Amino acid sequence: MQKWERSQKVADLSTIEEIAKEAGVSRSTVSRVINNDPNVNEQTRERVLEVVNSNNYVPNRAARKLAGGRTGVIGLVIPIGVSRLFVEPFFPILIQSVTNRCNQVNRSVMFWLGEPEYERRSITQILSNDLLDGVIVSSLKDQDPIVAALHHSQIPFVLIGRYRDLPVNFVDIDNEKCAQVAVNYLLQTGRKRIATITGVADTMVSRERLDGYRATLAKAGFAVDNNLIAEGGFVEEGGYAAMAKIFPHKPDAVFATNDAMAVGAIRFLREQGVRVPEDVGVVGFDDAPFAASYKPALTTIAQPIGELGRRAVDMLVNVIEQQPNDVMNEIFASDLIIRESA
Amino acid sequence: MQKWERSQKVADLSTIEEIAKEAGVSRSTVSRVINNDPNVNEQTRERVLEVVNSNNYVPNRAARKLAGGRTGVIGLVIPIGVSRLFVEPFFPILIQSVTNRCNQVNRSVMFWLGEPEYERRSITQILSNDLLDGVIVSSLKDQDPIVAALHHSQIPFVLIGRYRDLPVNFVDIDNEKCAQVAVNYLLQTGRKRIATITGVADTMVSRERLDGYRATLAKAGFAVDNNLIAEGGFVEEGGYAAMAKIFPHKPDAVFATNDAMAVGAIRFLREQGVRVPEDVGVVGFDDAPFAASYKPALTTIAQPIGELGRRAVDMLVNVIEQQPNDVMNEIFASDLIIRESA
DNA sequence: CTTTAGAATGGGAACGCTCCCAATATCTGA
DNA sequence: TCAGATATTGGGAGCGTTCCCATTCTAAAG
Numbered sequence: 001m002q003k004w005e006r007s008q009k010v011a012d013l014s015t016i017e018e019i020a021k022e023a024g025v026s027r028s029t030v031s032r033v034i035n036n037d038p039n040v041n042e043q044t045r046e047r048v049l050e051v052v053n054s055n056n057y058v059p060n061r062a063a064r065k066l067a068g069g070r071t072g073v074i075g076l077v078i079p080i081g082v083s084r085l086f087v088e089p090f091f092p093i094l095i096q097s098v099t100n101r102c103n104q105v106n107r108s109v110m111f112w113l114g115e116p117e118y119e120r121r122s123i124t125q126i127l128s129n130d131l132l133d134g135v136i137v138s139s140l141k142d143q144d145p146i147v148a149a150l151h152h153s154q155i156p157f158v159l160i161g162r163y164r165d166l167p168v169n170f171v172d173i174d175n176e177k178c179a180q181v182a183v184n185y186l187l188q189t190g191r192k193r194i195a196t197i198t199g200v201a202d203t204m205v206s207r208e209r210l211d212g213y214r215a216t217l218a219k220a221g222f223a224v225d226n227n228l229i230a231e232g233g234f235v236e237e238g239g240y241a242a243m244a245k246i247f248p249h250k251p252d253a254v255f256a257t258n259d260a261m262a263v264g265a266i267r268f269l270r271e272q273g274v275r276v277p278e279d280v281g282v283v284g285f286d287d288a289p290f291a292a293s294y295k296p297a298l299t300t301i302a303q304p305i306g307e308l309g310r311r312a313v314d315m316l317v318n319v320i321e322q323q324p325n326d327v328m329n330e331i332f333a334s335d336l337i338i339r340e341s342a
Numbered sequence: 343m344q345k346w347e348r349s350q351k352v353a354d355l356s357t358i359e360e361i362a363k364e365a366g367v368s369r370s371t372v373s374r375v376i377n378n379d380p381n382v383n384e385q386t387r388e389r390v391l392e393v394v395n396s397n398n399y400v401p402n403r404a405a406r407k408l409a410g411g412r413t414g415v416i417g418l419v420i421p422i423g424v425s426r427l428f429v430e431p432f433f434p435i436l437i438q439s440v441t442n443r444c445n446q447v448n449r450s451v452m453f454w455l456g457e458p459e460y461e462r463r464s465i466t467q468i469l470s471n472d473l474l475d476g477v478i479v480s481s482l483k484d485q486d487p488i489v490a491a492l493h494h495s496q497i498p499f500v501l502i503g504r505y506r507d508l509p510v511n512f513v514d515i516d517n518e519k520c521a522q523v524a525v526n527y528l529l530q531t532g533r534k535r536i537a538t539i540t541g542v543a544d545t546m547v548s549r550e551r552l553d554g555y556r557a558t559l560a561k562a563g564f565a566v567d568n569n570l571i572a573e574g575g576f577v578e579e580g581g582y583a584a585m586a587k588i589f590p591h592k593p594d595a596v597f598a599t600n601d602a603m604a605v606g607a608i609r610f611l612r613e614q615g616v617r618v619p620e621d622v623g624v625v626g627f628d629d630a631p632f633a634a635s636y637k638p639a640l641t642t643i644a645q646p647i648g649e650l651g652r653r654a655v656d657m658l659v660n661v662i663e664q665q666p667n668d669v670m671n672e673i674f675a676s677d678l679i680i681r682e683s684a
Numbered sequence: 685c686t687t688t689a690g691a692a693t694g695g696g697a698a699c700g701c702t703c704c705c706a707a708t709a710t711c712t713g714a
Numbered sequence: 715t716c717a718g719a720t721a722t723t724g725g726g727a728g729c730g731t732t733c734c735c736a737t738t739c740t741a742a743a744g
Contacts (some may be wrong), residue, residue: 015700026724031702041722060472062413063700065404066729073473092427099455108473109453110415113441130402130730131415131450131473177590236635250529267635293578293609294541357730368694373732383692405730408699472700 014145016059023051034059035069065130074102074202074316075135077112079144084234085113088260089288094138094160097309105317107133113172127153134316141202156319158312161205162329169319171311171330175205178301179212181336182255182283183297187220189342191253191281195228197261209257209285232261239264247272252280253342259284259291259300266296266341278302281342296340302333358401376401377411407472416444416658417477419454419603421486426576427455430602431630432647436480436502439651447659449475469495472547476658478502483544498661500654503547511661513653513672517547520643521554523678524597524625527641529562531684533595533623537570539584539603551599551627567591574603581606589614594622597684601626601633601642608638608683623684638682645676 005282020030025044033048035181040048051057065071076098078091099109110132127149137149138160150157151166159170179196181221186194199206214224221339227249232238239261243254247268256262261283266276274280276296284291287302362372367386374382375390393399407413418440420433420576427433441451452474470492477492480502492499493508501512521538528536539556541548556566569591574580581603585596589610598604604626608618618624618638626633629644657670 016702017700027701028703028724029722032723035702039722044722053669054649060408060700062407062472063729064702066402066731067701067703068698068729069702071404071473076453085438095437095453096427096455099453111418111437111441111453112445113438130404131413236632290536290578301623359730369690369692369731374693377732381692386692402730405699408701408729409731409733410699411732449725473741 001202004211006012014055014057014060014170018038019048019051019055019057021046022055058084061131063236069318070133071131072106073108073110073131073133074313075110075132077135077137078139079137079141079146080113080139081237088234088258088286090286090303093305094309097306098136098313101310101313105313107313107317118261127155128325132219134158134320136312136316138312139202142204143202156316156323158316158319160308160312160326164204169315171308171315171332173303173308173332175208176212176215178285178303179209179255179257180216182285182301182318183213183216184220185336185338186253186255186281186283186342187216189281192222193228193251194222194253194255195227195230195246195251197230197232197239197246197250197254197256197265199232199234199257199261201231206220206257214302232256232264234258234261236260236264240268253282254280255283255285257285259286259288259298262298262300262341263290263294277340277342283336283342287337291337292339293342299339299342300337301334302337304332307332310323345625356397356399356402358399359392361393361397361399365390403473408532412475412662414448415450415452415473415475416473416655417452417454417474419477419479419488420481421483421488422455422481423480430600430628431632432600432628432645433481436651437649439648440478440655443652443655447655449655449659459472469497474502476662478654478658480654482546483542484546485544498656498658498665500661500670502650502654506546509669511657511670513650513657513674515645515650515674515676517550518554518557520627520645520676521551521597521599522558524627524643525555525558526562526622527678527680528595528597528684529558531623534564535567535591535593536564536568536595536597537572537588537591537593539572539574539588539596539598539607541574541576541579541599541603543573548599555597574598574606576600576603578602578606578609582610585610596622596624597627599625599627601628601630601640603642604642604683605632605636619682619684623680624684629679633679634681636683641678641681641684643676644679646674649674 016027020027022291023030025048029040029044030048033045034052038094047230061071076095087335102109132155134156136158137146139145140159140161140163142164147163147166147168151168157169160172162170162172183194194217198210204275210229217224228246228251230242230245232242239256241259243265246254254265256265262282266282269276276282284298284300291298291300311330315330358369358372362369365372367390371386372390375387386558418437428476444451447485474497476498478500479488481504482489482505484506489505489508489510493510499511501510502514504512504514523584525536536559538552540552552571559566570588570593572584572587574584581598584603585607588596596607598607604624608624611618613621616622626640628641629642633640633642653672657672661670
């Protein structure tokens, strides 16, 4: 009930003008204080701050926005369907890390999840949503029109995962390198017929991981057998189906480009009476929370998902506030976690 | 590229005043049209609408709010930590269904995910976030101060899951009844020592499921053995640990109050060489996406999660627009899905 | 043909903030 | 001691809406 009273008090002095009066200064001075303008006398600042805090004053975001300021609201757009959203741990972790960081830096998050497909309406809604200071977009398909639209608009934005066609701000991991590490490990452990299960076509991340797979195999002097490549759409069922397609071609290892598909693949193998890792080694990708406790525990590439989300927020805030001329990129390292499955 | 040009056009005529000029009417008339005021000549309305549409005009939400209108933004608050968020499929599905419905009814979603704990600051931030028309809250603990705060403020809100201490709007399932169905099924199949793994203490949902378990057992003439009750915190690890505690007391069945814990319990049982369902039957709760493909396929209670989310949105929109005097409640039915684990 | 109710429309004021410029207070050095 | 900076502060204007009241127009009634 105490908190209840506090929140009651919120309503008492709720405009900048009221705070100003209480503190014995002008509206402008209060504005300067809450916006960290250096041109304020230190004592005045303290006095104002005290009134602000004791009244639990929070500036009205709508008014602030209208007057040309910022709202402190960041948009998060993840254009994928339900099926992936709740199967891949990537997304909950990402969402969590983005929202947490936003809260830390005193921002709110507005959310758009995978519409079946962008229509003009959705994009318009996001872009012309005057409440947003900036936007974070993850898991794009190639040519997703939202990027061009965002790029053309003046709204600051950051991608999680890179984009080919335009110079944009992004954070990402080095997918090609990751694939290389995974495949090399498989090669080192003596595998000869290494398959791969790819994610979603039209996707940078899928393409890069596949490129890495191909390049590494080629470099090691192995021919790439297209029968050993199948698409799994990043979901467990897809991994199962892809494994079914690949299996007749006698792989002795599989690089599944995420853990959900690795699990699907293992499920298929198990049903065939194939032992993992003895007969076929499986490497996943993501280091999902279940990866360690799964039987067999998954050998997998650990993406710093939380770090990606946090950095995306920081980068976006930086773009919003500093308006730099150059685009910013940041590539994160990932590790191979060796466990039981390969 | 076409879409790009469209979004360019958005910027052209972007204020109500410009639209008014273009349509040859006043600001007020345009406002009436976009707010569906009946006092507008039909021809005028059409003309205005045409200009609005061809210019892809969207009213400025900040201005609208400031002038006393609505923003069309709904807050979604889910006060749980990461650990549950990405382990329980309940949340992604809920989030997805809420955001989708919001998009359908032309609303945006603003998001607060499980802070370690509410501080005054968080609540203030949510409540005094003048950008919100209303709030949906899910997965509360008892006495969560946000409910009292919300209740006291004038902000319309709807809970997903009921709340004991105050008359509030909510949607929910009948947890007690569900538990009854699950336990009765176990009894019917001849189980004699039925255990239960509860979720998070201080939680209506846990308490209700436990009450249902107790009542059903009592009604069937069985004594309730507290050794057969353990808390699992709604996570897989917790289910495993709870099963470890219960196991020495020779249960022949377990009602796990969600699927994640059911999986944890089965993992433990398997490690002990116990067969499921032959030696110990396991019933879960949620009908998680993995429940059907799990081995053994989970017998579980199917909650209409998507429906809960959608109805919560509809109810909230109704509250926002109609401002009814009475609180609204809606209880959804759930089904027992019989598969292999019991 | 005039009057009047009602339909349709227009425009001022206000919402709470930031930006900008002007005004005042304080300090510096010769 | 005084001009000229410099530090601090104050207040008007305006952001794009909605609400409310006033005004204009229309058509029916007398």
